[in-house]
Amino acid sequence: MARWLQSAGLQHLAVSSSAPGPGLAMGMAGDLRGGGILPNLLMQGYGPQSIEEKQKLYMLLRSLNFNGESASAPISEPYTPTTQSFSGGPPIDGFYSPELRGEFGAGLLDLHAMDDSELLSENVASEPFEASPFVPKETDDDEDDIISRSQQGLSENYGGAITREKESNTKESNVGKIKVVVRKRPLNRKEISRKEDDVIDVHNSQFLTVHEPKLKVDLTAYVDKHEFCFDAVLDEAVTNDEVYRETVEPIIPIIFQRTKATCFAYGQTGSGKTYTMQPLPLRAAQDMVHLLHQPVYLSQNFKLWLSYFEIYGGKLYDLLSERRLIAALHFYTI
Numbered sequence: 001m002a003r004w005l006q007s008a009g010l011q012h013l014a015v016s017s018s019a020p021g022p023g024l025a026m027g028m029a030g031d032l033r034g035g036g037i038l039p040n041l042l043m044q045g046y047g048p049q050s051i052e053e054k055q056k057l058y059m060l061l062r063s064l065n066f067n068g069e070s071a072s073a074p075i076s077e078p079y080t081p082t083t084q085s086f087s088g089g090p091p092i093d094g095f096y097s098p099e100l101r102g103e104f105g106a107g108l109l110d111l112h113a114m115d116d117s118e119l120l121s122e123n124v125a126s127e128p129f130e131a132s133p134f135v136p137k138e139t140d141d142d143e144d145d146i147i148s149r150s151q152q153g154l155s156e157n158y159g160g161a162i163t164r165e166k167e168s169n170t171k172e173s174n175v176g177k178i179k180v181v182v183r184k185r186p187l188n189r190k191e192i193s194r195k196e197d198d199v200i201d202v203h204n205s206q207f208l209t210v211h212e213p214k215l216k217v218d219l220t221a222y223v224d225k226h227e228f229c230f231d232a233v234l235d236e237a238v239t240n241d242e243v244y245r246e247t248v249e250p251i252i253p254i255i256f257q258r259t260k261a262t263c264f265a266y267g268q269t270g271s272g273k274t275y276t277m278q279p280l281p282l283r284a285a286q287d288m289v290h291l292l293h294q295p296v297y298l299s300q301n302f303k304l305w306l307s308y309f310e311i312y313g314g315k316l317y318d319l320l321s322e323r324r325l326i327a328a329l330h331f332y333t334i
């Protein structure tokens with residue numbers, strides 16, 4: 001390890017693995033990746049500090065073949081930052097090419113390489129629900145009974161989504177742990193009146209291109225193209241109903257198998273988070289109540305809790321109780 005780092009003039013980053021604290025752990029060459037050494041190498045504050053060191057380390061990591069052996073890539077090779085810019089570049093399929101699947105090789109920092117189809121591992125499926133923290137705790141003698149009965153599995157129809165336990169298991173295995181869906185909103189009136197360009201092209205249900213207007217050093221304008229791939233891309237023509245069907249609907253049956261699910265929106269101001277999210281809880285609640293009334297779930301005595309709160313300025317407010325302050329949150333950064 002020390003020699004490996006030394007070959008790039010980074011020997012000062014190596015410390016003995018027995019010495020905890022700031023610095024890089026050392027280990028067997030074959031354990032470079034698995035033993036937590038690479039994460040340490042990349043850890044901010046403990047790893048390389050200067051840009052030059054980072055570039056050297058980057059080249060060094062690239063030269064690894066991930067059997068823990070160093071390949072013969074020259075360390076002096078100029079640094080090319082990872083980019084998702086494809087201006088006039090490779091076809092869309094190239095998005096999955098090895099070099100774009102993460103600079104550090106498959107499996108590390110590579111979300112595409114993750115098998116995200118194991119949403120419902122057996123452990124997760126048997127985990128009991130936790131009661132909402134906002135609901136007074138009840139002593140319920142039936143609780144164990146409920147859990148064991150619920151573990152019997154599914155057998156009832158639910159709007160064609162679930163037919164049999166077997167079928168639902170197949171469905172489960174097709175649902176990833178994380179699903180990222182992008183929704184493009186149409187240009188608004190202001191943007192149209194200002195004759196602004198539409199900078200997003202949706203190619204199909206998974207790929208989009210962002211056209212980024214840029215200026216060269218000589219102030220010539222040009223457009224940089226960035227192609228991105230997501231689990232689903234919804235264009236400006238889709239309805240909120242279609243958004244629901246693509247995002248939340250598939251996870252409703254799954255939560256009845258005692259799996260926790262979260263749906264959140266992320267985006268810059270005015271991008272359509274509220275517009276998109278607002279109808280979802282109502283649709284989800286309708287489907288949940290519908291499922292709760294299916295005989296198979298009725299017998300399992302499920303309970304439905306609802307809480308609705310806001311975190312703003314480090315404070316937690318209960319929106320179902322006249323915005324009562326529930327707690328002041330303190331965030332510590334270490």
Ligand SMILES: Nc1ncnc2c1ncn2[C@@H]1O[C@H](COP(=O)(O)OP(=O)(O)OP(=O)(O)O)[C@@H](O)[C@H]1O
Nearest residue numbers: 184185186188267268269270271272273274275276
């Ligand atoms: N898909 C869409 N179709 C039609 N109008 C939309 C769409 N998405 C958003 N809008 C409109 O764009 C405007 C901004 O949307 P919205 O308020 O949802 O953005 P936001 O991301 O929640 O913004 P903020 O972060 O500032 O709260 C609203 O007038 C909304 O009606």
